[in-house]
Amino acid sequence: MWYLLSLVITLLINCKCVDSATESTISREEFENLKTSLHRQEKLIEKQDRKIQDLQATVSRCAELSQRQENDISRQSEQIRQLISFISGFTGQNKRHENSGDTVKIPAIERSYVKSAPKVKRYEPNTVAFFATVSVTSLDHLGGHQNIVFDDIVTNIGNGYNNHHGVFVAPVSGLYLFTTSIMSQQNMEFWVNLVVNGNIIVNLNERGTDGRHGSGSQTIIVSLNQGDDVAVQNAHNDDAFYGDKYSSFGGYLIQELVSETSSIVG
The missing domain is CATH 1.20.5 (Single alpha-helices involved in coiled-coils or other helix-helix interfaces)
Known part of the structure; x- marks a missing residue:
């Protein structure tokens, strides 16, 4: 346009x-x-x-x-x-029942509450393990073939280790591993035996020099019967060791021994 x-x-x-x-x-x-x-x-x-x-x-x-x-x-x-x-129909029905003497029951809503049980942590029945250290600073004047007492228990599953006598008693028969680590006093030498039922399995020797401590360790794997005992012993008279959690003793069950029973048929 x-x-x-x-x-x-x-x-x-x-x-x-x-x-x-x-x-x-x-x-x-x-x-x-x-x-x-x-x-x-x-x-x-x-x-x-x-x-x-x-x-x-x-x-x-x-x-x-x-x-x-x-x-x-x-x-x-x-x-x-x-x-x-x-609602009007329900109210009218309720009034009719009230006039007749009956009662109307409204079904209740059922609520189910599931209470969660606390989880309980358990080890297998055949679990055996322990570990302990020497808490005192110094162990002095130990006698020959005297048990070294590792008094501070860190782990003791199966209650096989006694920290009053420094000895482990096998609660079940089986294959076990044990390890120990010992620290010497300054400028001092020591000799130690790891024994089973009083029999020496391995020896351990170490010496601290030049004003320092010395530390040595040993590990064994042995088959034990129920009730056999294992300990770390001082070999010579009047030896001394350094503690303060530098010296330790521990072990655990590798495999429980299962006895097989054979039945004779005839």
Whole structure:
């Protein structure tokens, strides 16, 4: 529409410029300004058209949303109506039973509560293990073949180790591993035996020199019967050892011995 109007104005101006000799002529610059103004008007109209289209789309979306809300309200109203009807019917039934002397029992909702029992940690019945250290700083003037007492028990599963006598008694028959580590006094030498039932299995010797302590260790694997005893003994008279948790004795059951019984048929 504006394009046609612009074209008509342009034709009129051209006719006026050509045919009217007595009237003042429109300059070329004025003509260009007029065309520019018309062009700006066309752009403004296009922009307004786009705004109108956006507004129409917004109105359509609002109408759609409003329709959805009305549908939701209708469904909720129907649900409320059904609930009121159910309550009214139940109340009327309850009143009829009250008039007749009967009672209406509403079934209770049963709730089951599962109380979680605390987890109890247990070792297998055949688990045997112990570890103990010497807590005192120094063990002095030990006699020959005297047990070294590792008094501080760290582990004693199966209660096989006695920290008053420094001896382990096998609670079950089986294959065992034992280890000991002994530290000497400064500039002093010691001799130690690891014994089973009083019989020497291995020896251990160490010496501290240059004002320092010396430390040695031994490990054995032996098969024991139930009731056999194992200990770490001082070999010579009047030896001394350094404790303070530097000297230790420990062991554990590798595999329990299972006795096989054979039956004679005949």
